[in-house]
Amino acid sequence: MGDEKPVVASRMPAVIKLEAGEYWWCSCGKSSKQPFCDGSHKGTSFTPEKVQISKSQNIAFCNCKHSGKGPFCDGAHSSLPAAS
Numbered sequence: 049m050g051d052e053k054p055v056v057a058s059r060m061p062a063v064i065k066l067e068a069g070e071y072w073w074c075s076c077g078k079s080s081k082q083p084f085c086d087g088s089h090k091g092t093s094f095t096p097e098k099v100q101i102s103k104s105q106n107i108a109f110c111n112c113k114h115s116g117k118g119p120f121c122d123g124a125h126s127s128l129p130a131a132s
Contacts, residue, residue, distance in 0.1 A: 052093050054113035056128065057082045061108040061121035068103050072096040073110075073119035083109035083119070 055077030062083040072085040076094035079086040085096035097119050101107065110117070112125035 054094065056112045056114075056125075056131070058111035059125045059128065059131075060111060061125070062111050063106055063108045065104065065106050066101050068101050071099045071101065073099050075113060075119075077111075077113045083111055 054075060057074070057077040057079070064083075073083055073096060074081070074085045074089070075097055076089040076092055078088035078092075080088070089095060099107075099119050108121040109119055110121045110124070112128055114124040114128060115122045116124065
């Protein structure tokens with residue numbers, strides 16, 4: 049990702065029930081369709097990440113864009129500095 053930092057779309061994960069299929073998670077934080085990509089990363093060093101869901105289930109997607117588990121929330125939002 050170079051020196052670019054992702055936009056913190058939200059400090060809370062997006063918990064969504066999804067059906068089996070392919071989804072594209074926004075890694076830049078600029079998408080208006082969070083947590084999914086809408087192409088807002090164009091012109092940046094960010095690229096969306098493919099998520100393949102094999103069965104209907106609830107998924108906790110990272111919305112702070114700092115998770116060590118890629119598109120999935122790992123609680124990283126709780127250690128981010130306060131918003132200015």
